[in-house]
Amino acid sequence: MNTEYLRITDERADADAIRRAGAVIQDGGLVAFPTETVYGLGADAFNAEAAQKIYAAKGRPSDNPLIVHIADIASLDEVACDVPDQARQLAERFWPGPLTMIFRKCENLPKETTGGRDTVAVRFPSNTCAQALIAAAGGFVAAPSANVSGRPSPTNGTDVMEDLDGRVDIVLDDGETVVGLESTIIDMTCEPPEILRPGAVTVDQIREIIPAVVQHASGADDEARAPGMKYRHYAPKAPLHLCNGAVVVDQIQMACDEDKQKGLKTGVLTCTENAPFYRADCVQVLGSERKPEEMAHRLYSCLRAFDRAGVDVIYSECFNPEGIGYALMNRLEKAENQTETE
Numbered sequence: 001m002n003t004e005y006l007r008i009t010d011e012r013a014d015a016d017a018i019r020r021a022g023a024v025i026q027d028g029g030l031v032a033f034p035t036e037t038v039y040g041l042g043a044d045a046f047n048a049e050a051a052q053k054i055y056a057a058k059g060r061p062s063d064n065p066l067i068v069h070i071a072d073i074a075s076l077d078e079v080a081c082d083v084p085d086q087a088r089q090l091a092e093r094f095w096p097g098p099l100t101m102i103f104r105k106c107e108n109l110p111k112e113t114t115g116g117r118d119t120v121a122v123r124f125p126s127n128t129c130a131q132a133l134i135a136a137a138g139g140f141v142a143a144p145s146a147n148v149s150g151r152p153s154p155t156n157g158t159d160v161m162e163d164l165d166g167r168v169d170i171v172l173d174d175g176e177t178v179v180g181l182e183s184t185i186i187d188m189t190c191e192p193p194e195i196l197r198p199g200a201v202t203v204d205q206i207r208e209i210i211p212a213v214v215q216h217a218s219g220a221d222d223e224a225r226a227p228g229m230k231y232r233h234y235a236p237k238a239p240l241h242l243c244n245g246a247v248v249v250d251q252i253q254m255a256c257d258e259d260k261q262k263g264l265k266t267g268v269l270t271c272t273e274n275a276p277f278y279r280a281d282c283v284q285v286l287g288s289e290r291k292p293e294e295m296a297h298r299l300y301s302c303l304r305a306f307d308r309a310g311v312d313v314i315y316s317e318c319f320n321p322e323g324i325g326y327a328l329m330n331r332l333e334k335a336e337n338q339t340e341t342e
């Protein structure tokens with residue numbers, strides 16, 4: 001397949017590109033598009049065959065459900081039923097934005113879109129290009145992150161092309177995404193509602209509306225609740241080790257020195273403050289410890305940079321798990337604990 005790569009540059013080109021991309025989705029094709037979190041790989045949510053194409057393009061197991069993206073709050077009731085009041089309050093407060101909610105699905109939404117489940121994950125993204133595309137495509141775009149299964153999610157058009165060139169009809173490039181980590185996912189089908197994946201909308205923010213909300217314990221991921229969690233996630237190619245403690249810099253440097261003697265190519269993931277202290281083959285800097293948003297934003301491009309450098313092993317510091325730092329540490333822990341592969 002020949003992939004058309006369209007950079008969103010000026011308004012006229014935008015309108016044209018988006019109309020064309022919307023038509024491709026309506027015809028059952030695949031379009032990679034920007035959102036404020038990470039890039040998505042979109043198809044018509046009501047077209048079962050198109051949803052199956054997503055799984056093929058990503059190399060993703062078909063029991064791992066897709067998120068349905070909408071471009072206005074009213075569309076929620078066309079894909080979800082039994083939407084509780086608290087969910088409407090969350091939508092009022094956080095949509096459009098990086099929050100995905102899980103509900104019982106409507107009858108006519110194909111099971112191919114929801115990985116065979118009776119529930120559906122729904123999100124209303126804030127990126128204006130995404131909103132225009134969803135509207136042009138008919139209002140309901142099923143999309144996982146636009147990476148090949150098991151690789152870090154893409155946060156810019158170049159990273160999307162690296163994974164999906166030749167596998168999708170169109171790639172819309174709108175530059176760097178804002179957040180850089182996938183949306184917060186909350187399951188609204190249980191009582192109390194449960195956060196299955198942390199993201200930019202934090203548990204503290206959700207607690208203001210749902211005081212009883214619980215966080216799904218990481219490490220206790222069970223397949224029935226969060227199917228995507230059992231698969232290899234967010235991972236660079238080399239094994240990643242998380243290091244913690246008062247002498248973390250010395251500890252990591254020592255490990256690097258030992259590995260180098262064994263002939264291994266070493267990578268270190270660090271913050272601006274500690275970066276000058278490392279001697280390794282590839283040092284990737286997330287940003288200042290004082291700017292957790294910036295660190296989260298850069299995580300996946302740093303992980304991809306390790307792949308490009310061809311390192312054999314990666315050592316990462318642990319970072320303050322407050323605010324979006326919690327989601328950052330969640331992704332790093334997943335990158336460290338790779339038990340199963342897709």
Ligand code: TXA
Nearest residue numbers: 037039040065066119120121144145182183227228229
């Ligand atoms: O920020 C995001 O959420 C991005 C952008 C493109 O919107 N999308 C994204 O999709 O991260 P994906 O497919 O990479 O991750 C969605 C996760 C998967 O782990 C999947 O298993 C879970 O959401 N999920 C989707 N529908 C579900 C459902 N009905 N029940 C339980 N988990 C579900």
Ligand code: MG
Nearest residue numbers: 144145153182
């Ligand atoms: Mg993903």
